[in-house]
Amino acid sequence: MGHHTCCNKEKVKRGLWSPDEDEKLVNYINTYGQSCWSNVPKLAGLQRCGKSCRLRWINYLRPDLKRGSFSIYEANIIIQLHEILGNKWAQIARHLPGRTDNEVKNFWNSSLKKKLLNQGRNNNNKNHITPTSSILPSNLLIQNPSNTSSHDNNDIFYSFTQNSNFCSISSPPEVTLQGFVVNPLDDGDHQMMNFNNANIFSEIPCSSFEPTWATTSCYLPQILPPDANDLYQDQEVLFNESPKDPFMLPNNVDSLYGADHQDLMTMDRPIIMPNICNEGIYGNAVQEEAVATARFSSNEASLSIFHFSDQMSYLESILSLFPPASSSSSSSTMEEHLSPVAKVSICNNNKL
DNA sequence: AAGACTCGCAACCGCATACAT
DNA sequence: CATGTATGCGGTTGCGAGTCT
Incomplete structure (x- = not known):
């Protein structure tokens, strides 16, 4: 040799x-x-x-090496990027300042892979997008304090504006939107957070309110635990501001991220957005690209959000909506092919 | 106590690519 | 264009420390 x-x-x-x-x-x-x-x-x-x-x-x-153990935030980045890039350790490491490809590779092989396997996650099937990113809002539970609400559920909770390029999970003041933040590294550690008025912006107009699955790409507000990473040490500064336009970056973003923050919009790095705020409960919203499917009917409304981060994944997700040519199955929804990273369903619940 | 085993990490190896000549 | 060299990358190995039996 x-x-x-x-x-x-x-x-x-x-x-x-x-x-x-x-x-x-x-x-x-x-x-x-x-x-x-x-x-x-x-x-x-x-x-x-x-x-x-x-x-x-x-x-x-x-x-400039960081060294030391990986934070939850870094682990989540690795998990998400590995779904997209596979074993492209150098590319993954570029998203983690101070980390080397060797370090990321070792961390994956010695720690993350085993943890994910233990959770029964399969990252090997490239035909499916299997969003394992787990510090994403999942199992959103809408809690309505009033069983006799004058609002129709569909109207209250899901505003999927026709021919507009955003849908919002909106709620009146008396309604609390809550969700779990699931930490992949701490089994069962669910942190309940409030996030009213989460807005999902799509790149293409939503087509209809019909009781069917509408598919659009969108930006999914991602929730991270407040202590996820030192990166967010300035979160209070951000979240003390009133949530206005979800895409409006706070005034001090330049001082936090430098003048090139516009580049962050593209997706390389997470952006903290002040679009999720509720009475002193702070969360971190990270802009993520995703695919959302929304389903509406007279007594049911649901929204599933699927993660994707590059064009190919997006195309695959769209293609997966169609049944195989040889199949006689008449229905094929995105849910049959993909695992939602966030699922919203209506639940009447008196508890706030 | 001691050998076997496991795990994390640093380092190496071979291949691919970029670049220079 | 062909060839040689440098660099980058991902897979793999091997060592040392810790744990188990």
């Missing part, structure tokens, strides 16, 4: 790096910067191959 061309010419040390070697490499990089790795060992006085030096620097010695 031959070594890399930079390694097989002379005797090179292998195995774990000593503190002395680390110091030599750090001193060299700090003085001369990163240039041609194949020259580094010679110039830094190391008996290593350039490839080994590069790896040591990137995975261990770089000053």
Whole structure:
């Protein structure tokens, strides 16, 4: 088994790096910067191959590495991105500042994969989008304090505006929308949160109020626990503002994220949106692309939200709505093919 | 106490791609 | 265009520490 061309010419040390070697490499990089790795060992006085030096620097010695255990927020990002990208560790790591592909890969293989398997989740079926992102609002429960509400349920809770490009889960003041925040790493740890007036914006107009499944892409407000990550340490600043336009970024967003925050809108990074706020109960809303299906009828209204993050997934989700050509089945809904990440159903409940 | 086993992590290997000549 | 070299990436290995028996 031959070594890399930079390694097989002379005797090179292998195995774990000593503190002395680390110091030599750090001193060299700090003085001369990163240039041609194949020259580094010679110039830094190391008996290593350039490839080994590069790896040591990137995975261990770089000053901007975060190190330490992964946060729940980071874990969630990895889980979501792995659904989309698969084992593209370098691409996943790019979304996690201070983390390396090696670190993400090790974390996935040693921890996340097992946890997900234990939860019976299957990430291998590429024909299905299986949203395992679990710090998403799920099992939303609409609690109506009044059984004799003058409102029709459909009117109260679901405003799926015809020919408009958003639908909202709206509620009058006396109605509380609540949901669980499910943490994938802590089994059964459900944090109940309120999120009235969650708005789901679609990119294409919703077509009708007909008692049928309407499909649209949308932006799903995602709820994260307030302590999910230090990233959200400024959440109070954001959420103390009155929820207005869900897509209106708070005034101080520049100071929080820099002037390039518009790029965040595209989806690389989560955006905190002040669209979910309820009397001192703060949540973090992260803009996510998703596919929503809404179903309305005289006595029933439901909305299922399916996660997708790239065009291909979106197309697959649309295609999956159609029954297989050989199938005689007359009905095929998105729910038969996909697992909703959030499901809203009406429930009359006196308890607030 | 000691060997077997498991787990997490750092490092290596081979391949693919980018780039220079 | 062909070839050689450097770099980046993902899969895999192997070591050391901790746990189990």
